[in-house]
Structure formats: C-alpha cells, structure tokens
Amino acid sequence: MSSFKRNFFLREPLTVASELLGATLTTESPEGRCSGIIVEAEAYGSADPASHSFRGLSKRNSAMFSNGGYCYVYLVYGMYYCVNVVTEKQGVGSAVLIRAVVPQQGIELMQRRRGLENIYKLCSGPAKVCQAFGIDLKWNNHDLLASTEIFLTPTESAKKAQIVFSERIGISRAVDKKWRVSIADSKFLSRKAVLKS
DNA sequence: AGAGCGATGGCCT
DNA sequence: GGCCATCGCTCTA
DSSP, X not given: OOOOOHHHXXXXXXXXXXXXXXXXXXXXXXXXXXXXXXXXXXXXXXXXXXXXXXXXXXXXXXXXXXXXXXXXXXXXXXXXXXXXXXXXXXXXXXXXXXXXEEEOSOHHHHHHHHTOOOHXXXXXXXXXXXXXXXXXXGGTTOBTTTOSSEEEEOOOSOOOOOEXXXXXXXXXXXXXXXXXXXXXXXXXXXXXXXXXX
C-alpha cells in the first residue's frame, strides 16, 4: 500500500484539494476501523477572508499553521466537528476541509455513530464525516503521515474522475472563489455543485 | 424542493 | 452581543 509524501501537502490548498479527491480517509479506534473515499473538499488559503487563519494565529486555529500533512479539527456551531488537511509549510495558515466521503469500511459503525441507515447521507457533509468517523479534538494537530489513528492513502486506480469547481458552502466572505471541488455526478456529496456562468 | 429555524459554545468586536 | 467552514426538523408548495 502506497502513502502520501510530505511534499504532496506542501502546495497550495486548491491543488491539494483537487488531488485529494479519490483518496481514502481512514480512522482507527477501539470501536473499529472506518474508511471512505473523499469526493468533496474545500480549499482555505492563508490570505483568504473566509479562512479561520485570516486574522492570524489563535488558540482555535493554531493547527492550521502546522506543517502540511497535519490535521486541523475544530468545533463548529458549538456542537459539531469539522476536519481539515493542513497544507503548505509550517507557519502558513492554509488547509483543505473534507466535506464528503463515500463510506467503504466500517459502514455499520458509521451508521451506529450517525444514528442513520442511509448510505448516501452517512458522510454527506463535513460534520457528518467527523461524526461517522469518530473524529473530534483528540486528533487536532496530529500528523496524518505518522498517525495510525487517522491517515490518508492515495487513489489506487489510475482512472481520474471528472472534477467540478464551485463556490464554497456556508461562508459569507470571499463567496465568489470557486474553491470547492467535488466529483461530478457523485451521489455522496453534501450538495450538488451549482455551476454559475 | 426549498425556506426557516433552533440547538449550542467558543471566539471576536 | 453577534457571528459562525452545520445539521435535521418542520412548514409550505
């Protein structure tokens, strides 16, 4: 089984986001292993008004400034978690938000954690992914290249799916940037990609 | 199918 | 006090 190299993550978040589509996210916990294929992600840049890192380092966002390949987990709306893959070199606050995944291993465990049967809705949103995979602050700022509890593996098949670029979801600043990437036609997305002329 | 809204807590002004 | 990188429920069509 191959794995990502550090250099993969030391690039601009939109590039990393595009190339993470098709990759597999895996978590290991005492309850079991969960894995799934990433089909939707968003890039957040260091000079991006929509990014948590825009106003500089804080207690909450400090993991965003870690080296590429680390993990940034945050609490959103007081009740859910979202998981990001940190990009670029240490000191630069950029990351890729994992928004949707196609469940592969541990589907029963995901269904139990989510309290939901429907495969298509199991991981169709950033907080749903975290709930299904058991991701919370315990893994914030973990190195995805060193951890055995949360990690990424590259796409095995050589086939490249069609990628769509669209506007990011749930933000109020820099709304025009098309920094959301998704696999066209996937039934596992948080929303269909809206293409504006 | 789409709009509205409450839950809930940390962080920023 | 206001604002969230959300979700799932309810109401209207």
